[in-house]
Amino acid sequence: MDQQQLLKPIPSDKMSMFSKDELITLLRGEQDLRRQLEIDNDRLRNLNEELKQKRFYIEEQYVTLKNKFFGKSSEKQPSAEDKKKNLKKQVKKTMYESGHRLKDPPTGPGLLM
Numbered sequence: 001m002d003q004q005q006l007l008k009p010i011p012s013d014k015m016s017m018f019s020k021d022e023l024i025t026l027l028r029g030e031q032d033l034r035r036q037l038e039i040d041n042d043r044l045r046n047l048n049e050e051l052k053q054k055r056f057y058i059e060e061q062y063v064t065l066k067n068k069f070f071g072k073s074s075e076k077q078p079s080a081e082d083k084k085k086n087l088k089k090q091v092k093k094t095m096y097e098s099g100h101r102l103k104d105p106p107t108g109p110g111l112l113m
Contacts, residue, residue, distance in 0.1 A: 010026075018026065 015023075
């Protein structure tokens with residue numbers, strides 16, 4: 001007998017033709033099937049919960065690795081010396097682009113050494 005046929009409802013006219021022993025056998029079979037389904041259902045729920053925990057753990061690892069490789073700390077930052085050089089170049093470029101030198105060049109921390 002096919003599993004599909006086992007799960008189909010039994011027509012009431014056939015059910016009325018069963019003897020008492022056949023009905024008891026049918027009831028025991030359905031109880032065994034129900035117990036097996038409950039066991040399988042519990043097992044699948046536990047597996048689902050385990051998978052959720054593993055997924056959460058993997059997502060945490062992914063975020064950590066992503067931040068490690070693609071976060072701000074992984075980007076190259078110019079050093080303080082490079083910043084000073086770039087600022088001096090910008091000041092000189094501004095002075096020469098305007099066509100004249102400024103009387104009083106800008107002063108401030110990091111501009112003059």
